[in-house]
Amino acid sequence: xxxxxxxxxxxxxxxxxxxxxxxxxxxxxxxxxxxxxxxxxxxxxxxxxxxxxxxxxxxxxxxxxxxxxxxxxxxxxxxxxxxxxxxxxxxxxxxxxxxxxxxxxxxxxxxxxxxxxxxxxxxxxxxxxxxxxxxxxxxxxxxxxxxxxxxxxxxxxxxxxxxxxxxxxxxxxxxxxxxxxxxxxxxxxxxxxxxxxxxxxxxxxxxxxxxxxxxxxxxxxxxxxxxxxxxxxxxxxxxxxxxxxxxxxxxxxxxxxxxxxxxxxxxxxxxxxxxxxxxxxxxxxxxxxxxxxxxxxxxxxxxxxxxxxxxxxxxxxxxxxxxxxxxxxxxxxxxxxxxxxxxxxxxxxxxxxxxxxxxxxxxxxxxxxxxxxxxxxxxxxxxxxxxxxxxxxxxxxxxxxxxxxxxxxxxxxxxxxxxxxxxxxxxxxxxxxxxxxxxxxxxxxxxxxxxxxxxxxxxxxxxxxxxxxxxxxxxxxxx
Amino acid sequence: xxxxxxxxxxxxxxxxxxxxxxxxxxxxxxxxxxxxxxxxxxxxxxxxxxxxxxxxxxxxxxxxxxxxxxxxxxxxxxxxxxxxxxxxxxxxxxxxxxxxxxxxxxxxxxxxxxxxxxxxxxxxxxxxxxxxxxxxxxxxxxxxxxxxxxxxxxxxxxxxxxxxxxxxxxxxxxxxxxxxxxxxxxxxxxxxxxxxxxxxxxxxxxxxxxxxxxxxxxxxxxxxxxxxxxxxxxxxxxxxxxxxxxxxxxxxxxxxxxxxxxxxxxxxxxxxxxxxxxxxxxxxxxxxxxxxxxxxxxxxxxxxxxxxxxxxxxxxxxxxxxxxxxxxxxxxxxxxxxxxxxxxxxxxxxxxxxxxxxxxxxxxxxxxxxxxxxxxxxxxxxxxxxxxxxxxxxxxxxxxxxxxxxxxxxxxxxxxxxxxxxxxxxxxxxxxxxxxxxxxxxxxxxxxxxxxxxxxxxxxxxxxxxxxxxxxxxxxxxx
Numbered sequence: 002x003x004x005x006x007x008x009x010x011x012x013x014x015x016x017x018x019x020x021x022x023x024x025x026x027x028x029x030x031x032x033x034x035x036x037x038x039x040x041x042x043x044x045x046x047x048x049x050x051x052x053x054x055x056x057x058x059x060x061x062x063x064x065x066x067x068x069x070x071x072x073x074x075x076x077x078x079x080x081x082x083x084x085x086x087x088x089x090x091x092x093x094x095x096x097x098x099x100x101x102x103x104x105x106x107x108x109x110x111x112x113x114x115x116x117x118x119x120x121x122x123x124x125x126x127x128x129x130x131x132x133x134x135x136x137x138x139x140x141x142x143x144x145x146x147x148x149x150x151x152x153x154x155x156x157x158x159x160x161x162x163x164x165x166x167x168x169x170x171x172x173x174x175x176x177x178x179x180x181x182x183x184x185x186x187x188x189x190x191x192x193x194x195x196x197x198x199x200x201x202x203x204x205x206x207x208x209x210x211x212x213x214x215x216x217x218x219x220x221x222x223x224x225x226x227x228x229x230x231x232x233x234x235x236x237x238x239x240x241x242x243x244x245x246x247x248x249x250x251x252x253x254x255x256x257x258x259x260x261x262x263x264x265x266x267x268x269x270x271x272x273x274x275x276x277x278x279x280x281x282x283x284x285x286x287x288x289x290x291x292x293x294x295x296x297x298x299x300x301x302x303x304x305x306x307x308x309x310x311x312x313x314x315x316x317x318x319x320x321x322x323x324x325x326x327x328x329x330x331x332x333x334x335x336x337x338x339x340x341x342x343x344x345x346x347x348x349x350x351x352x353x354x355x356x357x358x359x360x361x362x363x364x365x366x367x368x369x370x371x372x373x374x375x376x377x378x379x380x381x382x383x384x385x386x387x388x389x390x391x392x393x394x395x396x397x398x399x400x401x402x403x404x405x406x407x408x409x410x411x412x413x414x415x416x417x418x419x420x421x422x423x424x425x426x427x428x429x430x431x432x433x434x435x436x437x438x439x440x441x442x443x444x445x446x447x448x449x450x451x452x453x454x455x456x457x458x459x460x461x462x463x464x465x466x467x468x469x470x471x472x473x474x475x476x477x478x479x480x
Numbered sequence: 481x482x483x484x485x486x487x488x489x490x491x492x493x494x495x496x497x498x499x500x501x502x503x504x505x506x507x508x509x510x511x512x513x514x515x516x517x518x519x520x521x522x523x524x525x526x527x528x529x530x531x532x533x534x535x536x537x538x539x540x541x542x543x544x545x546x547x548x549x550x551x552x553x554x555x556x557x558x559x560x561x562x563x564x565x566x567x568x569x570x571x572x573x574x575x576x577x578x579x580x581x582x583x584x585x586x587x588x589x590x591x592x593x594x595x596x597x598x599x600x601x602x603x604x605x606x607x608x609x610x611x612x613x614x615x616x617x618x619x620x621x622x623x624x625x626x627x628x629x630x631x632x633x634x635x636x637x638x639x640x641x642x643x644x645x646x647x648x649x650x651x652x653x654x655x656x657x658x659x660x661x662x663x664x665x666x667x668x669x670x671x672x673x674x675x676x677x678x679x680x681x682x683x684x685x686x687x688x689x690x691x692x693x694x695x696x697x698x699x700x701x702x703x704x705x706x707x708x709x710x711x712x713x714x715x716x717x718x719x720x721x722x723x724x725x726x727x728x729x730x731x732x733x734x735x736x737x738x739x740x741x742x743x744x745x746x747x748x749x750x751x752x753x754x755x756x757x758x759x760x761x762x763x764x765x766x767x768x769x770x771x772x773x774x775x776x777x778x779x780x781x782x783x784x785x786x787x788x789x790x791x792x793x794x795x796x797x798x799x800x801x802x803x804x805x806x807x808x809x810x811x812x813x814x815x816x817x818x819x820x821x822x823x824x825x826x827x828x829x830x831x832x833x834x835x836x837x838x839x840x841x842x843x844x845x846x847x848x849x850x851x852x853x854x855x856x857x858x859x860x861x862x863x864x865x866x867x868x869x870x871x872x873x874x875x876x877x878x879x880x881x882x883x884x885x886x887x888x889x890x891x892x893x894x895x896x897x898x899x900x901x902x903x904x905x906x907x908x909x910x911x912x913x914x915x916x917x918x919x920x921x922x923x924x925x926x927x928x929x930x931x932x933x934x935x936x937x938x939x940x941x942x943x944x945x946x947x948x949x950x951x952x953x954x955x956x957x958x959x
Binding site for chain 1: 522523528574619700706709755845850
C-alpha cells in the first residue's frame with residue numbers, strides 16, 4: 002500500500018469533484034463495493050484474489066469482502082468489513098482489526114459488512130442519491146442490485162443520476178473517477194516502471210526460450226514464472242502465437258515451427274496491481290525472411306513515429322491517423338496498396354491491416370478503467386468515436402496530458418477471412434491490390450508494443466530496459 | 481477430451497439413475513449451465529477459463545457460455561451455445577460450429593444459447609420438474625434464478641424436488657452425480673496419475689529451491705511455472721509457509737529463515753482438469769532439530785498407518801480415528817498428553833493438534849464436488865457428522881469402495897490461540913499437559929499428504945514418483 006496520505010488526498014479530491022454535481026445537502030453518498038473471492042473450481046477454491054481497481058485507488062486495502070461509503074455532503078467515510086472470529090484465527094492466524102485497517106488508509110469509522118445494508122436503506126428512505134460505479138463482476142452486480150433495490154440489468158447502466166433520479170450507475174461518479182485515474186501520480190509512475198521491469202523480464206525469458214519443436218505452453222509457463230515469483234501475475238491472459246493474424250488467440254498448444262512469426266503480447270501486474278503490456282514479434286528460426294523483414298520494418302517505424310509524436314496537447318487519435326498514413330505509405334511502396342495516401346487514410350484502408358487502435362490507457366488495469374466505459378475513459382467530451390474498422394477500435398483518442406500512460410502498439414496482420422470479406426464486398430477496391438495480397442495469406446501478423454508515459458514536454462517509455470525492437474537487434478538477441 | 485463414448489455412457493448412466501426418482505413422463509429435465517469467463521481486473525480481462533467440473537464430467541466441452549438440457553423422460557440431449565460471427569472470426573480465427581462441437585461429445589441436437597430460455601419456459605409452463613445442481617459461481621446463480629424464475633437464494637438450496645415441488649437445486653440430481661463422480665473410471669485414474677506427476681514435479685522444484693534469505697514467493701513462482709508449462713495451473717491456491725500452524729496461509733511475503741519448518745501444500749491441475757494435492761514439510765536449514773524430528777516422525781507414521789488401513793469396506797472415519805489414536809499415543813510418549821488413549825480419542829483431544837480431517841475426495845476438484853454438499857459427498861446415508869474439532873472437519877467419512885481417490889494428510893500443529901482457548905475453557909484439562917505445550921508455541925506445524933486410490937484389495941498412491949517423506953530421506957534430498 003501507499004502511505005495513507007495518498008488515499009486521504011484522493012478521496013478528498015473525489016469529494017471536491019463531486020461537489021459540483023449538486024448543491025450541498027443534495028449530493029448523496031458514494032457507495033463502493035470491493036471484490037469478494039471468485040470461485041475457480043468451487044466456492045472455497047478461488048482464483049488468486051484480485052481487488053477492484055477503483056477500490057484499490059481510493060481505499061488501498063487489498064482484501065476481499067469490504068465496502069465503503071463516502072458521504073458527499075459531509076465527507077464522512079466508513080469502511081464496512083467483518084472482524085475475524087476465533088475460528089478464523091485458528092485457520093488464518095491473528096489478524097488486525099477492521100478499525101486498524103481503516104486507520105491504515107486514513108478512515109476513522111468502521112462497521113460490519115452486514116450493516117452496509119442498513120446504511121444504504123436509510124439513505125434510500127431519506128431520498129438521498131446513491132452514486133456507484135458500474136461493477137466488473139457478477140457478485141458486485143448482485144450485491145449492488147440488492148442493496149439499492151434495483152434490477153441487476155440497471156447496475157451496469159451509466160447515466161447522469163442528477164438528471165433522472167438515479168437507480169443505476171452514476172455518470173457523475175464515473176467521470177470524476179476517470180478524471181483522476183487518467184493522470185498518474187508520481188507514486189503510480191514508479192509502480193508502472195516496476196511492472197514494466199517485470200514485464201520486460203518476462204519477455205526476455207520468452208525470447209530466450211523460443212526453440213523449434215517445443216510446445217508454446219512451455220514458453221508461457223516460463224514467462225509466467227517470472228511474474229509469479231515477484232508480482233501478482235499476468236496483467237492479462239498471455240498471447241503467444243504463431244498465428245498473429247488471430248488477434249485474440251489464447252491457445253498455446255502448437256509446436257514451434259520453423260519460418261513462422263511468433264507474436265508475444267504479455268505483461269505483468271506487480272504486487273501493487275499496476276500493469277505493463279508489451280508486444281514483440283520474433284522469427285521462430287531466429288532470422289527474418291526478406292518478406293517478413295519488409296513488413297516488420299514498417300511496423301517498427303510506425304511504433305517509433307507514434308512515440309516521437311507523443312506529447313501533451315496532441316490527440317492520440319491524430320497520432321493513430323499519422324501512423325496509419327505511414328503504414329499505408331510503406332505498404333504502397335511494396336505495391337500492396339495503391340493511390341492517394343490522404344484518401345486511403347480517410348477511407349480507413351489501414352483498418353484492413355491493423356483492425357485495432359494504436360493504443361489504450363494503462364494503470365491499475367491494462368485497459369485502464371475499461372468497465373467504466375470506453376468512450377468516457379478514452380474520448381474527450383464532444384470527441385466522436387469513428388465507426389471505421391481500426392480507428393473505431395481506438396480506445397484512447399484524447400488530447401494527451403502529462404501523466405497519461407498509454408500503449409504504442411501498431412500492427413500489420415494478413416487475415417484471410419477479413420481480406421476475403423472486403424474483396425467480396427468491394428471495400429477498398431480502388432486502393433487494395435488484392436492480387437498481391439494472396440501471397441500473404443500464410444504470412445501471419447506482426448505487432449510491436451511499448452508503454453509510454455506522457456511527460457511535461459514529450460514522452461518516455463516505461464520500464465527500465467526497453468526490449469530489442471529493430472530487426473537486426475532482434476536477430477542478434479536470438480543468436 | 482476423452483472419447484465421445486465416455487460422455488455418452490456417463491449421460492446414459494445418469495438418465496438411468498434419475499429414472500428411479502419418478503415414473504416415466506414425470507421425470508422432467510436436467511438443466512446444466514456451464515461456466516462463463518470470470519472477470520479478474522475487468523469484464524474483458526478474465527481469469528484463465530475454468531469450466532464447471534460436473535459440466536466437464538458429462539459434456540467435456542471446455543469452453544465458456546454453454547448449457548445443456550437432458551430430457552429425463554425421453555433421453556433427448558441438446559447443447560446450447562452460439563456459433564461465432566465474422567467479427568469473432570477476425571479476432572479468434574476460424575472456429576468449429578456448435579453442431580460439430582456437440583457431435584464431438586455425442587450430442588445430436590444443438591441450439592443458440594439464447595434459446596435455452598425458451599426451452600426452460602416451456603418446461604415450466606407444462607409443469608415439468610427442472611433438476612439442476614447448486615452452482616459454484618455468481619453468474620450461474622443469476623442465470624439459473626432468471627431461467628427458472630426463482631430467487632437467487634434458492635438456487636443453491638439442495639432438497640428433494642420430488643417431495644416439495646422443486647424450484648431449488650435438486651437433491652435427486654446431486655445424489656446421482658455424486659454416486660458417479662465418487663468412483664473414478666480407468667480414464668480418470670490415468671489423469672489423476674498425470675496430475676500427480678505434475679504435482680510431484682512442482683514439489684521437487686520447491687524442495688530444491690528452499691534457500692535461506694530468499695522471499696517465499698520466489699519458490700511459489702518456480703513451482704507454478706512447472707504447472708503452467710504443462711498443465712492448467714494450480715489445483716488450489718498454494719500454501720507455502722513457515723507458519724504451518726496457520727492452516728490457511730496464502731501469503732508468501734516472508735524471508736526464509738533458519739531453523740523453521742516450511743509447510744508446502746500444493747497441487748497441479750492438468751490440462752484435462754484433474755487435480756493432485758500433496759503436502760510436505762521441510763526444515764528450512766536442511767536438517768531437523770531433535771524436537772522437530774520427534775513431532776515429524778509422528779506425523780509420518782500417521783500418514784503411513786492411514787495408507788496401510790485404506791482398503792474397500794473400511795470407513796475413512798474409522799481410519800481418521802485410528803490415526804488420531806496413534807497420534808495421541810506418540811504425543812503421550814513425549815508427555816504432551818497423558819491418560820487413557822481410547823478416552824482421549826472419544827473426547828476428541830487429537831483435534832487440539834490436528835483440527836482438520838484426515839482427508840477428502842479428489843478428482844476434477846481437489847475437494848471433489850465440494851459445492852454439491854460436503855455431507856452428501858463425504859458421508860454415507862445415515863452416517864452422522866461429528867461436531868468435534870478435527871473429526872467434525874472430516875470431509876470424507878464414507879465406507880471406501882474401489883475407485884475412490886482420497887487424500888491421506890495427517891498433521892500436527894501447535895496453535896497458540898487454540899491452545900489458550902482450550903486451556904482457559906478447561907477443555908481437555910484431564911489429558912493435555914498445558915505446561916509442556918508452552919515450549920511448543922513457536923514450533924509451527926507439520927502436515928504430510930499423499931493422494932491415494934482405493935483398489936480392489938487395498939490402495940495405491942497416485943502419481944509416479946512419491947515424494948521423499950521419511951526424515952532421513954528429506955535431509956538427504958535437501959543436502
